[in-house]
Structure formats: structure tokens, C-alpha cells
Amino acid sequence: MEPDAVRRGERVHHGGEPDPDVLDFSANVNTRMPDGVDAVYRDALERSRRYPDDEYPDFRAAAAEYAGCDPEQIVPTPGGLAAIRLAIEVSLEAGDQALVPAPSFAEYAREVRLQGAEPEFVAHDRLLGADPAEYDLAIACTPNNPTGDAYDPDALRAFADDCAAAGTPLLVDEAFLGFTDRPSLAGREGAIVARSLTKLFGLPGLRAGFAVATGERRDDLATARRAWNLGTPAAAVGAHCLRDGGFVAETRERVAAERERLREELAGEFDLHASDAPFLLLDCGDRNVDAVLDRAREEGVALRDARTFRGLDSHVRVAVKDRDANDRLLEVLADG
Template identity: 35%
Template structure:
């Protein structure tokens, strides 16, 4: 399904139908009670002690301006790329703003449902955005033919937030065209065992820009660190749009630490653990046997997307029971019957599922 973004008034109304700036942290922010958080997709119990110590050690150098050369070289080496293909950013979200401001595009397309910041950034930069809406009946999987041929900027997440769908790398790479920038948000790829279907490190796909975040796996959302991988000329354009010293010294220290062999081994271990915990969550949800309860499957990210009757009421009752989950109706292509659940350890999941059963009972489910 495709929505026509040709008319600016229609486009503005389309954007207004969804709160593109609503994110999972809003579910747990400004609440006096201590909610168990299944709304934010940051790995629990992070950052680890060794990473906190590395970041703390960097504080002795705060009198000097940040120098990103070592961190940039470390990220480049992690992906087998020259440093000219790497740009460090204040989280992957900054990269979306840079792309929207720096690139001269006529017909940007965002594949939804997905993280809403790319579209929000494009609209803020004055672009009219065309949407490709993936369908539940297709398992929210990409149909390449749905992307307009004249699109000169295409944005897609892999694995996709909030659907947890992992698209084949070959399918996404097949979207590349001469004159087109293909942006792939791989913020959650390091939570996929083996990072299968990753495009990071590829140099054979024309116009490819891969974005990575270090905030999810390492619990650094408050520090803001990520990076873009692209052709040198694209990196140069994005760098020109950045303010001076956009990444702080502590964030640079974190970047260098998080791509070290030790960190990569730890992330790989965490990915397998998350996969097992997700399988437990999915299996238990399927045991509910509630009419209308559906899961997007197979889920491959550190969260699952579920559809269930009276989801808005269930979410409110879950809050009363001490649990926060992510509403789905702010994502284009989804409605208020959708919820996104972050994967947590089995003990937390079991407690949550007891609360979910009670919340559904209270909601009349």
C-alpha cells in the first residue's frame, strides 16, 4: 500500500494523524511510580561496569575539545572500512537530521511501520514525504515493487522497529538505483545473532547509507552515540551539516570501547540470550489463546509486536499493575490495537504475563 505524498496539505494532514515524535521513553517518563519498563528498547542492566569505568576515565580529558579520530578509526576497523566511510554522530537520530538537511532530494520515501524520526526529520527540513505501508497480511515484509521507481531517497529499518521483522539483505540491496540514496537503519542489528542480513560494511551497493546506534545494546541512550557508514562523498556532505564537535569526549570513549573485540563478543552473547528470552515471551503469549491476539512472526529483534483487542485499555491497566509497554498507534500503518513489548529476562516476562492476563481481564478481554 502506498500513500500519495504529492500534495503538501494532504501530506501535513497525514503526518498529523500520527505523533511522529512519540517514543517509548514517554511511557515511563514523568510517572511517580516505579514501572517495570517493557516500553523502551534499551537492553536491561546496561551499561556494564567495565563500560562505565571507560566512560568515567574519559572525564579527566574534558578540558580539551573532543578528538574523534581514534573512535572513528575503531568503528572503521570494526566494519573493515576506510575511515572516510565513517561518520560519528550524536546517536543514530542525529544522522536522520543530517540526511534530511544535507542531501538534495526530490522524492523521499519512508517504508512504514518503522521508527518515526526519519520521516519527522525530513518533514522538519521541508520535504514532502511519501510513505510505503507494509501490510499485516504480508507479515509486514518488504515488497520491493511497492517502492516508487522515482524515489531518490528510501529509508527502511532492519530489523524493523516496531515490527521486529528482519528483511533479507538481498531484498533491501535490490532497492538500490542510480541516483538513489538507500538508508538502512540497523540500530538493532547487533541484537540479531550473527548479524545476519546486515549491510554494514558493504561497499558494492550504490547509494547505500547504513546507520548504527550504540545506545540500544549498551544502555547509552543518555550519552548519544551512533554512526553512519556511506560512500566518502556522502559522508563529506553529512559532515558539512554537523555542528562543530557534535560528539562529546565521553561518547567517543564509549564508541571506541563498544567496537572492541571484548565488546563485540559480549554483544554476540547478549544477542543469543535475547533470542532465547524472546522465544520464551512469544511461546507464553501464544498460550493465552485469546481471540484476536496476534503476534508478528518471526520476531528477530529485542522486542515483539502484538495485536490484541482493547489494547489501549489493556495498556492503561498494565500501568496500574506496574508495567509500561509501547503503544503502537503512533506508527504509520498501525492502530491503537497494537502494542510493542521489549524482551526482558524470563523472570520479568513471567511477572509481566501475569499482569497482562489481569489487565486483559479488567479490559474485558
């Protein structure tokens, strides 16, 4: 990182409600987790009296099978954000420019700035039309956060090929891709894919994820990552979850059905953005956003203030949870 840039930097706002008595719709995390996690964690905790194998062979094999790539292309990280930071650190230096979607995950611009580089914001739905040769790094998020829409796979692959031809690294954040049946860009030349176990497997506190890259980009990531950067419990539970294809399939079906139900129920009250993700972006229109947020909070429900995303000034974001919780959300928003 560039020291002066760090001193100028600041933290960014995220969802997540620390009060266990509040129903949290501000964070997009699966309400369920795969069977057997407790037993795997307990066994791994006992093995934590030794350093983990820094090659993480089992985790990398499971991640490769899940993402559809070669295990040698997997670089373990403590969460998807760690993969994003690692990719940006090895790709940018002071004075560089990065193509960044907006509105989107605020950590992209923050991490770019911490390197002393500058984010160049482009509307997320026009990003694939940009010329990657004009930038030192391009960043894409699919499905995009907070809008929820995913890029057409063919268009994204074509953009990745353009980036590779221009020599511009492409960082693709696929944190929510597991909720869809769309193919990953993992293993494509020139692309760095960041994946998270947080959202799909309902384990945000575990901090497990990985990056995928090929050739020199993979070598750079593997060299730059910290030793033992994935704890033994995170690696063991992560591998267990990544191999549970039945859980993934059930989650996709359940979330898609509940998302559609919420969309239909809320369509008369809010303008909704189309979504392939486990959340919906609601435009409050003439409603006072603070009043919507405060009213929900009074009823024990936390919503995500989406005004913290660049370019949004009248929006909230709500997670898609289980049916009972979603029913409660509908009651609160109807009363508001």
C-alpha cells in the same frame, strides 16, 4: 531545514518511561551494558576539560571494525537519530519526495517534512519492490520498528544497487541490527547507514552513534556534521563498547532465547508478529488497547502504545528484557 516546514511540524511519540519505579517495556534497550564502562567514562570525563579531537580517530576505528567498513567511511554522530537527520538534511530539499516504510519509526516522516519534502508511504514489506528512480531518497529500517522483521540481506543489497543505479540515496537504519548476525550494508555504494549504540549497549542517555557512507555522500555528511558533535565521554565509552565482541555475542543469544520464550507464552493470548529485534509487536485483537495499557500501568509496567505507528490500530509493543522482568510482564498480561 525549511523554516515554514518547521513551523508546521510537531514532535512525535516515543517509548521510554521516566518513572524509575515503573518496569519499562516501552523502550527497547538492553538491560545490561559492557563491563568497564564506569572506568572509561570517569577517565573521559577528566579529559572533557579540553575539546575533543574532531577527527575522533579511536571511535571511528572501533566503529569501522564493528560495522565492517573503512574508518574513513565513518561519520560520528550523537546517536542514531542524529545520523538519520544528517542523512536526510544532505539528501532532500523542498518539494522532493522520499520513500518511507510504514509502519515504521515515525521520525523518518517527520525529518523528511522538516526539509519541506514529502514522505511517500509504502508498506515496509513491499518497500524493496518500489522503483527508487521515482524518489529523491529511499529509507529502509532493518530490523523494522515496530514489527521486528529484518529484510533478506540479498534482497536489500539488490535494492541498494538499484538505488545506486538510479542515483537515489538509500538511508538504512540499522539501530537494531546488532541484535542479529545479519550483515550490515555499511560501505555499499550509494547507501547511507545509520547506527546507534543506544539499544544494544544499554546506554540511551549517552547519545552515541554514527553514519557510514562512501564517496560524495560520505563527503557531504562529513562536511555537514557539526564540529565536536560527539562528546569525549560518548566517544570513549562508544569505542570501548564497540570493541566488546563477547558482550555482543552474549546479548544476541540471551535476547533471542527470551524473545522466543515470550513468543511461546503470549501466542495463546495475542497475535504476534515475527521478530528479529529485541521487541515483539502484539495485536490485541478484540481487547481494548487502552484497557491493556492502563491495566499494565496499574501493575507498575509500562507498555508501548503501538497505535502511534502509521496503520496500526490494535497493537502494543513490548521489549525483551531479562528473565525476571519478562516473567513479570507475562504475569501482568495474563491478568489483563
